[in-house]
Amino acid sequence: MKNVGLILFDIDGVIRSVENSYRLSLKKTVYKFTGWEPSYIDIDNAKNEGIWNNDWDLSLEFIKRFKKKENFNIEIPSKEEIVKCFEEFYFGGDPNEDSKYWSGLITNEELLVDKNFFDLLESNGLIWGFVSGAESASAKFVLEKRLGLKSPPLISMRDAPDKPDPKGFINLSKKLLGDKLGSSNIPIGYVGDTIADINTVMNAKKEIPSQKFISIGIAPPHLHSKSRLKERNAYEKNLQKAGAELILNSIYDLIDINFDLF
Secondary structure (H helix, E strand, O other): OOOOEEEEEOOEOOOEEOOOOHHHHHHHHHHHHHOOOOOHHHHHHHHOOOOOOOHHHHHHHHHHHHHHHHOOOOOOOOHHHHHHHHHHHHOOOOOOOOHHHOOOHHHHOEEOOOHHHHHHHHHOOEEEEEEOOOOHHHHHHHHHHHOOOOOOOEEOEOOEOOOOOOHHHHHHHHHHHOOOOOOOOOOEEEEEOOHHHHHHHHHHHHHOOOOOEEEEEEOOHHHOOHHHHHHHHHHHHHHHHHOOOEEEOOHHHHHHOOHHHO
16 A cells, blocks of 8 residues: 555653653652652643653752742752652663563553554554654563564654654654655654644754644543543643644544545
């Protein structure tokens, strides 16, 4: 079948739920240094600022904001201390060791898709890959061990500058489609759940205006319950204001996507 488009995915909040893993690690890390725990609304609001793609950096930012707001005389930890604390909560073991030795919150993650999802995308002429700010060990664990994908195309932490810098997104697109992006190439979509994800596509458009890039947003899983519909609607409006051209109700909506409509 002729390829009709390329879809690249964020991982956290799109491929897996991180409410009880990354986000909980963030909450616990901030609490350890301050005695205060940010709520999920606090985290959503910070993510909507569009610059906090890295949860280590956001943990540190919350600590700084807490100190300033409460005028508390607490010592601001180093980035290294934040990372060590966060990783203990998240991995519960050495990220470089076999995942069977991990006992941390990463073991709580719910998958939002299955391997068949990617087979269906391929059958519809869609190429796919992943651009994530997650650590390589974490990203490969969910993609290869849990989903069973073989050598999935992936840009993860340290492979490229943090989003919303579009370098990783553009580099993987070039790798999958050929070095020259532009009007002669098929459309490239990116699916993400944060403003930083949307801004990544907006920045790619500025860098290569002749290439058709499509920004696709989806609210994170914790906002999909009926009781949080109002919050989800507000969150999705923020994604649209940032430039999202399509908002998904479910990640499975992508199976029927028609790139000709954009």
